[in-house]
Amino acid sequence: xxxxxxxxxxVVVEALVGMAAAHPDHxxxxxxxxxxxxxxxxxxxxxxxxxxxGSGHEPLHGGFVGRGMLDAACAGEVFTSPVPDQILAATTxxxxxxxxxxxxxxxxxxVMNFEMAxxxxxxxxxxxxxxxxxxxxAVQDSLYTAGRRxxxxxxxxEKIVGAAAEEGQxxxxxxxxxxxxxxxGRSMGIALTSxxxxxxxxxxxxxxxxxxxxxxxxxxxxxxxxxxxxxxxxVAARLVEPVVSDLGLERGESxxxxxxxxxGTPLLELYVMYGEVARLLEEAGITVARSLVGNYITSxxxxxxxxxxxxxxxxxxxxxxxxxxxPGLRWGG
Amino acid sequence: xxxxxxxxxxVVVEALVGMAAAHPDHxxxxxxxxxxxxxxxxxxxxxxxxxxxGSGHEPLHGGFVGRGMLDAACAGEVFTSPVPDQILAATTxxxxxxxxxxxxxxxxxxVMNFEMAxxxxxxxxxxxxxxxxxxxxAVQDSLYTAGRRxxxxxxxxEKIVGAAAEEGQxxxxxxxxxxxxxxxGRSMGIALTSxxxxxxxxxxxxxxxxxxxxxxxxxxxxxxxxxxxxxxxxVAARLVEPVVSDLGLERGESxxxxxxxxxGTPLLELYVMYGEVARLLEEAGITVARSLVGNYITSxxxxxxxxxxxxxxxxxxxxxxxxxxxPGLRWGG
Numbered sequence: 001x002x003x004x005x006x007x008x009x010x011v012v013v014e015a016l017v018g019m020a021a022a023h024p025d026h027x028x029x030x031x032x033x034x035x036x037x038x039x040x041x042x043x044x045x046x047x048x049x050x051x052x053x054g055s056g057h058e059p060l061h062g063g064f065v066g067r068g069m070l071d072a073a074c075a076g077e078v079f080t081s082p083v084p085d086q087i088l089a090a091t092t093x094x095x096x097x098x099x100x101x102x103x104x105x106x107x108x109x110x111v112m113n114f115e116m117a118x119x120x121x122x123x124x125x126x127x128x129x130x131x132x133x134x135x136x137x138a139v140q141d142s143l144y145t146a147g148r149r150x151x152x153x154x155x156x157x158e159k160i161v162g163a164a165a166e167e168g169q170x171x172x173x174x175x176x177x178x179x180x181x182x183x184x185g186r187s188m189g190i191a192l193t194s195x196x197x198x199x200x201x202x203x204x205x206x207x208x209x210x211x212x213x214x215x216x217x218x219x220x221x222x223x224x225x226x227x228x229x230x231x232x233x234x235v236a237a238r239l240v241e242p243v244v245s246d247l248g249l250e251r252g253e254s255x256x257x258x259x260x261x262x263x264g265t266p267l268l269e270l271y272v273m274y275g276e277v278a279r280l281l282e283e284a285g286i287t288v289a290r291s292l293v294g295n296y297i298t299s300x301x302x303x304x305x306x307x308x309x310x311x312x313x314x315x316x317x318x319x320x321x322x323x324x325x326x327p328g329l330r331w332g333g
Numbered sequence: 334x335x336x337x338x339x340x341x342x343x344v345v346v347e348a349l350v351g352m353a354a355a356h357p358d359h360x361x362x363x364x365x366x367x368x369x370x371x372x373x374x375x376x377x378x379x380x381x382x383x384x385x386x387g388s389g390h391e392p393l394h395g396g397f398v399g400r401g402m403l404d405a406a407c408a409g410e411v412f413t414s415p416v417p418d419q420i421l422a423a424t425t426x427x428x429x430x431x432x433x434x435x436x437x438x439x440x441x442x443x444v445m446n447f448e449m450a451x452x453x454x455x456x457x458x459x460x461x462x463x464x465x466x467x468x469x470x471a472v473q474d475s476l477y478t479a480g481r482r483x484x485x486x487x488x489x490x491e492k493i494v495g496a497a498a499e500e501g502q503x504x505x506x507x508x509x510x511x512x513x514x515x516x517x518g519r520s521m522g523i524a525l526t527s528x529x530x531x532x533x534x535x536x537x538x539x540x541x542x543x544x545x546x547x548x549x550x551x552x553x554x555x556x557x558x559x560x561x562x563x564x565x566x567x568v569a570a571r572l573v574e575p576v577v578s579d580l581g582l583e584r585g586e587s588x589x590x591x592x593x594x595x596x597g598t599p600l601l602e603l604y605v606m607y608g609e610v611a612r613l614l615e616e617a618g619i620t621v622a623r624s625l626v627g628n629y630i631t632s633x634x635x636x637x638x639x640x641x642x643x644x645x646x647x648x649x650x651x652x653x654x655x656x657x658x659x660p661g662l663r664w665g666g
Contacts, residue, residue: 002525002542002636004602006564014565015601018608022592022626058600078601192335209335231339232347259355264597266633267391268348268411269337275351293355293660295628300599301636303335327626330664 001201008198012055012075019062023327026066033089034082036062036073042096047165047174048072050090051103051158053110054079056197057218059328060155060297066326069162070103078197078300079219081109087117091126099127099171101178103158105150106134129171131178133157135187135308137246138215138223149217152260152308153185155296156320159329163322181316186243189223189306190235191216193264195299214238218262218299232269236276239307244284247311251285256320258291258308263298265305270294273305281309289317296328334534341531345388345408352395356660359399366422367415369395369406375429380498380507381405383423384436384491386443387412389530390551392661393488393630399659402495403436411530411633412552414442420450424459432460432504434511436491438483439467462504464511466490468520468641470579471548471556482550485593485641486518488629489653492662496655514649519576522556522639523568524549526597528632547571551595551632565602569609572640577617580644584618589653591624591641596631598638603627606638614642622650629661 005011013031020029028037042048051061052074061073071094074082091100100121104114111132118128133150142149161178169177191213194203204220207213212230215223230238249255259274261267274293281288289312297306310316323332338344346364353362361370375381384394385407394406404427407415424433433454437447444465451461466483475482494511502510524546527536537553540546545563548556563571582588592607594600607626614621622645630639643649656665 002545002562004525004565004568004598004638005605006566011601011605014608015604018604018606018611018626021611021621022604022607022624055601056599058604063600192337212335229335232337233339235337263599264634265337266389266596266631267396267628268344268389268633271348271351271355271391272338272344273351274355275347278351278354288354291355293351295600298599300601301597303634305337325664331658 001196003198005198011198012077016075026325026327030089033086034075035086035090036065036075037093038065038071041071041094044096045098046096047098047171048094048096048100049103049158049162049165050094050100052076052082052087053105054081056300057297063328064158064326068166068322068324069158069326069329078199081107081113084113084116084120087114088120091117091121091128092124095126099129101161101171101174102128102130103154103178104130104132105154106132106147107144107149108146127171129175131175131182133182135182135185137186137242138188142217143221144219151189151218152187152258152297152306153182153310156185156256156258156308156310157181159324160316160319162324163319181310185308185310186247187306187308188239188243189216189304190214190239191262191302191304192229193303194220195302216304218297220299232272233276236273236280240277240280243307243309247309249286249309249311254287254289254312256290256310256312257281257288259293260297260306260308261295262302262304263295264301264303267294270305277307290320334529336531338531344531345410349408359660363422366419367408368419368423369398369408370426371398371404374404374427377429378431379429380431380504381427381429381433382436382491382495382498383427383433385409385415385420386438387414389633390630396661397491397659401499401655401657402491402659402662411532414440414446417446417449417453420447421453424450424454424461425457428459432462434494434504434507435461435463436487436511437463437465438487439465439480440477440482441479460504462508464508464515466515468515468518470519470575471521475550476554477552484522484551485520485591485630485639486515486643489518489589489591489641489643490514492657493649493652495657496652514643518641518643519580520639520641521572521576522549522637523547523572524595524635524637525562526636527553528635549637551630553632565605566609569606569613573610573613576640576642580642582619582642582644587620587622587645589623589643589645590614590621592626593630593639593641594628595635595637596628597634597636600627603638610640623653
């Protein structure tokens with residue numbers, strides 16, 4: 001295993017130490033609970049957004065803590081759900097009196113542990129709503145998941161709902177918006193290589209030199225099929241078509257188009273892929289209202305990418321454009 | 334070779350097509366000359382910044398085109414210098430009447446071709462100054478380079494001098510500032526794996542499963558030594574010490590600390606490395622005034638990182654903090 005770390009058992013805590021040192025204006029960390037907390041949280045009167053999950057998907061979620069996005073992120077061990085105590089600590093730490101929205105990717109452990117934490121938080125008087133993302137069209141059930149997996153739409157949801165919370169929308173409105181975003185977004189991914197979990201020390205799965213995995217999960221879970229590698233234009237079609245079809249996108253509709261790198265694919269190739277995705281959408285008469293290209297929800301050093309399409313309305317576009325100031329996404333005033 | 338592309342010969346142009354589609358508010362591309370041009374360029378009365386080099390280092394340079402940074406970037410083939418005609422076209426396209434600053438990484442072909450383009454531009458009445466970056470302390474001469482190689486400091490220079498040009502500093506002042514930044518910055522890198530140039534189809538160099546290359550260049554040029562892989566804290570020391578020593582940094586001085594990913598190393602590990610770098614600097618009594626962590630000057634999918642330290646003064650910090658709006662670096666109003 002070739003990685004820049006010390007003891008694999010310490011990688012999450014040591015990365016949090018590095019994050020805190022690198023971003024003192026944006027965040028602080030709670031090393032006991034493995035939390036990333038927005039600097040200045042709790043923000044009185046604002047709905048707080050709490051997310052989290054296994055580590056190894058950075059910048060998701062800790063890199064999205066800051067003004068206009070998350071108030072806290074709970075870092076599990078690599079590819080392992082955070083525990084209820086962590087999530088409870090995050091929830092009580094950032095509640096500003098207007099309630100807390102839990103944003104949970106649909107993996108069995110995450111859903112269970114966030115539910116347990118929400119109950120405990122409610123017992124101590126914190127109002128909690130939860131939204132579960134399940135946008136991956138590749139497979140219905142999978143290792144780790146009953147139902148569809150939560151992937152790329154989580155990034156878009158955290159940005160859009162983060163902006164709504166920042167402008168003062170209440171907990172019910174934020175939860176309703178979050179469910180609307182999840183309902184309007186779909187994703188599918190592809191891997192060219194595996195990744196290696198530090199504690200495991202060897203690749204999660206095997207792919208031959210001429211193979212790719214279509215419909216890969218963000219923990220290397222099996223997808224729809226293992227196939228011979230193909231040109232970018234074919235790979236793009238294999239990702240865009242099921243997403244467009246599942247979402248029922250029709251000519252004249254508008255989307256936010258997101259090409260996400262899994263971690264080990266150069267930006268040069270992600271732009272090639274985005275060019276192919278944009279061309280396919282144009283041919284289908286679908287307007288790209290906004291786009292995002294880069295490594296935002298990764299799988300350690302896996303080579304590959306995912307495509308997420310989010311059918312947007314005017315409010316979603318307005319909230320997408322609103323200022324955001326986090327280590328992983330920053331724009332606006 | 335496992336890559337998301339079509340014909341390897343088309344990768345640069347196809348990536349430019351994708352960039353233009355993804356960032357219509359920031360930039361446009363000239364596919365004939367393989368240029369990324371700031372939207373709205375030329376900006377009348379502003380010094381224009383033009384950089385470029387081989388592709389494969391994204392987001393450098395095309396991803397740094399936009400308000401507060403570059404006016405144009407010339408994309409060579411992967412790891413290959415852009416040609417004089419390209420650079421001339423970029424220079425004349427963005428000259429707003431206040432002259433053009435060429436920012437050139439110290440590789441023999443880049444230096445020669447930028448010089449030739451500068452002469453041709455001068456012949457057609459455009460005032461050009463050039464600054465060459467040569468911040469890599471690893472080796473004195475190398476494959477591609479006479480003298481030291483230009484690496485991480487280029488990113489910092491493009492941001493700081495871009496801000497100076499944006500606030501109206503003239504060509505002489507921008508060039509002087511650029512030389513000051515280069516003189517105050519040093520870098521060193523390490524690779525855990527090679528990368529594969531698309532047109533070559535096989536890894537640039539070989540490293541055994543338990544080896545790393547200390548002092549690697551951004552094209553996979555040999556460094557100081559091939560060694561057994563080591564914990565992050567030891568790798569950090571092997572990078573920080575020569576940089577601190579070469580720069581003559583002393584207790585009480587302030588730096589901008591930049592931990593850059595080579596492309597294939599997860600952000601999780603880059604933060605572990607940044608934590609180690611920050612600790613070493615603290616132990617040495619050196620203050621981190623600002624920091625940057627992420628993939629900014631990459632070597633395709635190479636696993637590894639580099640450390641750049643820039644001794645900063647008040648003006649550099651002020652210009653670093655100034656708003657920037659490019660695909661690769663964005664902050665402020």
